[in-house]
Amino acid sequence: MSDQKNNKVNQMIKKNDIQTWVFDLDNTLYPASTNLFAQVDVRMREFIAQYLSVDLDEAYKLQKSYFRECGTTLRGLMTKHDMDPEPYLEYVHDIDLSGVLATPGLAKALEGLGGQKYIFTNASTAHAERVMDCLGVSACFDGIFDIVDANYTPKPDASIYDTFIEKYAIDPSKAVMVEDMARNLEPAANLGMKCVWIENEADWGKEGADEAYVHYKTDDLQGWLAAL
Template sequence: MLKSSFEKKNFWIFDLDNTIYDPKSKIFDQIDLRMKKFISSRLNISQKEAFKIQKKFYKEYGTTLSGLMKHYQIQPNEFLKFVHDVDLSKLKKCSILFKEINRLPGRKIIYTNGDQDYAKKVLDSLGVESLFEYILDITKSKYIPKPSVEPLINYLKKNKIKAHTCVYFEDLEKNLENAHKYGITTVHIRDHNFKKKSNQPFIDFRFKSILEALITINKTYN
């Protein structure tokens, strides 16, 4: 089953935050906090009210940024620069991660709701930036966020890449559903705190970490 599922795959799509790095590093927790601070400052409201708006927009639009652009005409570059100004010192270069990503046959890209500059810093901190040929970030996606996969599908079509040859690694279940509809093999990366029992039909495989996923998949090629 596992071998047959991956033997003809040659295009690998990686989410960034809490997927390619361990959520225990709490990098995204910093981003989450800076979103709240940005909203509080720009809208001149309490952080409690800012938090409500932040989560409301995330739920309704897929990203907080999308809601801020729609309702408050916030310039995306200003928001992205502020929220991604975080401490990445907990991310360390990982030779095993480099080795296992490199072993995957074919091409690799990053697909993220963050921006390219931040993504490059994360990948550089992990020592794996050179392995990815492209970063499909929120700017290149024309600010169409996940869970929509319209930007991803457009990228695949433009580059004549067939969906059935693709594998997509992602920590958020909801971001995999639309990809699965197009025939992309979906891999849910769940951390040790994931307790929700889920049998979503659009999840093809689940692993506790990106390393577990990569090592397991690479073994099918031996």
């Protein structure tokens, strides 16, 4: 990350003024290049094919259609097929995490922030815990707000941000949220949070990246946090 970006961070955010740090999980705490989603993507397709008794090509079409229409494939399956979400979540997150490496520098940067730190994810708590253990950052966080806590309603539905801040008694005006999907920052910004987008080239990731609700951008979370 450039010195210019670091200087902007130092000028705009004082970590002592922040009470709560909110982080997405996947492609945020670890690089998108790890590409865990490729595994999840395949397992989603397999689950749909088995559950709906369709071939893999049709399953793929449904998977992407439900994602676009409902925010997550899971929500689409629940809405349109009255599916029990638990077997789905267990199946799609049963993936190889060997590519997620321990990151002592990230743990150190998180520990240096002060305040409360939470994971806010559209995935399950079990998946989040496994990833956090691999990264070596589990002890840095005070809680996980997952898709079950959100009653299976995914970000960026504004109502679940209200539920999240109520659960943990968060003052949004003294909070920072970090996300790889830019559009998921809009409700947080509307509540008064400072919003950080993890830069990436995925179409679903950069949608909304140039909007006013993205206050900061970085391609190096560890460096960004250390520069505060």
